[in-house]
Amino acid sequence: MGMETSIEGSRREATGTQCIQRSFAIVRLLAGGDCDGEKLVDIAGSLKLSHPTAHRILKALEQEGIVERASGTQRYRLAAETAWLGVAPFNRCPITRLAVPTLEDLAQKTGDSIFLSVPSHNDSVYADRRFGNFPLQAQRIKVGARRPLGVSIGGRVMLGFMGEERLANTMRQNAERFADWHCSDATVLAGVEAARAQGYLSEDSLIDPGRHVLAVPVRDVVGRAVGAISIIAPTARLKGERASRLLPLLRAGARDVAQALGRQRMSA
Amino acid sequence: MGMETSIEGSRREATGTQCIQRSFAIVRLLAGGDCDGEKLVDIAGSLKLSHPTAHRILKALEQEGIVERASGTQRYRLAAETAWLGVAPFNRCPITRLAVPTLEDLAQKTGDSIFLSVPSHNDSVYADRRFGNFPLQAQRIKVGARRPLGVSIGGRVMLGFMGEERLANTMRQNAERFADWHCSDATVLAGVEAARAQGYLSEDSLIDPGRHVLAVPVRDVVGRAVGAISIIAPTARLKGERASRLLPLLRAGARDVAQALGRQRMSA
DNA sequence: ACGCGATTTTCCGCGATGTGGAAGATTTTT
DNA sequence: AAAAATCTTCCACATCGCGGAAAATCGCGT
Incomplete structure (x- = not known):
């Protein structure tokens, strides 16, 4: 792990949707990680989220098929299927x-x-x-x-x-x-x-x-x-x-x- | 537009995060659309969201750089940058x-x-x-x-x-x-x-x-x-x-x- | 193999955060 | 230019998400 990708990066008038910001902060964080995945504590730590919050969001992302657990371990990484969300823009x-x-x-x-x-x-x-x-x-x-x-x-x-x-x-x-x-x-x-x-x-x-x-x-x-x-x-x-x-x-x-x-x- | 991608597709014990489900439902909906983009009403209609809700989420997604307005019009489509969220899994x-x-x-x-x-x-x-x-x-x-x-x-x-x-x-x-x-x-x-x-x-x-x-x-x-x-x-x-x-x-x-x-x- | 510390997961009451009706802008159509 | 449709803002309500604390689980070291 390591990189501090503070969620506060995009300081915005917080009106809107906190948890969307948080979700994508997590997605972006994982996007850079290797395929071994990241531990929950590290994700929560980097983004300054409480453990339950990080956990809840990751669970939701997992249900959506965006995130998966690296085989065996319980570390989180982007699911292979995330690649296909971007195919249309990619082909542009x-x-x-x-x-x-x-x-x-x-x-x-x-x-x-x-x-x-x-x-x-x-x-x-x-x-x-x-x-x-x-x-x-x-x-x-x-x-x-x-x-x-x-x-x-x-x-x-x-x-x-x-x-x-x-x-x-x-x-x-x-x-x-x-x-x-x-x-x-x-x-x-x-x-x-x-x-x-x-x-x-x-x-x-x-x-x-x-x-x-x-x-x-x-x-x-x-x-x-x-x-x-x-x-x-x-x-x-x-x-x-x-x-x-x-x-x-x-x-x-x-x-x-x-x-x-x-x-x-x-x-x- | 057209395709009915009801958000209820993945009937889950709703505990968790409603707006994450909704966000990704929108992302998936847009992922299939052509580069002309989709109108807010159609997005809201397909996913059975109220207009303000759809609007708020889309605004958040826009701030996150996930979604953009097709040049000129105010139609929404996936931003080119979405493609790069998936590069790591793609290269796998x-x-x-x-x-x-x-x-x-x-x-x-x-x-x-x-x-x-x-x-x-x-x-x-x-x-x-x-x-x-x-x-x-x-x-x-x-x-x-x-x-x-x-x-x-x-x-x-x-x-x-x-x-x-x-x-x-x-x-x-x-x-x-x-x-x-x-x-x-x-x-x-x-x-x-x-x-x-x-x-x-x-x-x-x-x-x-x-x-x-x-x-x-x-x-x-x-x-x-x-x-x-x-x-x-x-x-x-x-x-x-x-x-x-x-x-x-x-x-x-x-x-x-x-x-x-x-x-x-x-x-x- | 066993035990202990670290990590993950569940629980739950509080309240901030997201919600949608209604009204006001804006754009598009007639 | 008027009308219809669509987009956006506002706001009071209560739902949904929040995080502290505790329970369950994992995994590391001995």
Whole structure:
């Protein structure tokens, strides 16, 4: 476990439905967990819910088929069937399907870890990943894992190309959550600016000291970011001359994915 | 709109959380809708919710980024970001990704409409579809659309290979909903039996008179159905000699997908 | 295998939270 | 432009969800 995904993240005029907020906070929390699942106490702890409350909601989610118990244990994880709730929107923008060959190609050519991130509400999500042959790979970052949008390098790159309004909204709504990830407003904004200026972002990994990240945006026809491709490798492998050799590769990959997406739009 | 997805479908000892049931009933309802979205009245009507209640829940879902308004209009549909809630479970069983080549191949070879269905809780979901070149295609069936498991032909085939226990559970929990789709317990069970006996099922389409359906299961290593591939075409095109020529094609397709899934498991 | 601490689950009275009728905006149709 | 339909806000009520406490269960260590 670990990640503090406080439920207060989206500070709203509480009018509405408390338990819907709580339910989806749980769903989002589980969305990032690995398939071993999370313990009730941890879920309750992270979201600052009482144990009975967390239990009751999880039970309801289980009845709805959204959540299941990892076989044997009584740990909770997202049910396989949750995947199918999103098929319709997914098919409207099947970026992960279209990106597969590109990601594999990049992983093979660079030998390092390649990630595809997508924006999701106020989070960035790792939508897919491929590993290369180099011994040290970023295994710790799971597909489905979420960060407040702006925390991960890929997230900052995306924020840079999602419009002023959304940038402002996200910064406001994620303000409190950034602290949990040891990064400030200023750091995030600096990254966003750099991404806008250069068209990419290169920074040390926050969660994984000794690793470096290089990220480029995937932009749709209008220029809006719909994702980001990033490469993660030991710092030594991503500095200086090699970095400048890798950058065009990443950019070409991002362009390919964008084009595949554009073609898709036509036929749908 | 149309489909009556009564919230009472899963008659439960109501203790728990009413509004979670309602929220996900709405999400499931929208999951099947096309990208034009659904009107508030229709949503409220289908689920027998008061307008203010439906409105309040939808507003909450919108704040959570689960639901959005179709551009311009004020109709509700699932937000693109919903797709990313399910990426982790999806990557545990990426059947739709792996099935793409097979579906395309089948559509191209047969010229008709090919569908991939997956089981999701008490529903079957159309997870993907491909059209062939023949003029009449099953355009009305949208990707993401849901039926009570057992209503669609693909659903019956899957039910046949999901174990006695699940079959019994599903039959019990879907009993009331079958009526909405003009099919009885007996019809469903007959189909299930036939599917078990033959390894496939061939029946007239219920929702689309004049069309016929031929479906085969996609089974995992243990033999459990994880999906179904079906072909839909005007009845004349799916009878007699042509049907027996198509069946092996479908079966081969299902086997290919199953094998791809098996290979996937290894590497994960 | 046994026992003890940690975790999950049930119970239940309180009250905050969600509810739906009715009325007021807004959009769409005629 | 008027009318109909739909969407949204308001508000008083009571239902539904809340969380403290206790019971049942799990699982870890010896």
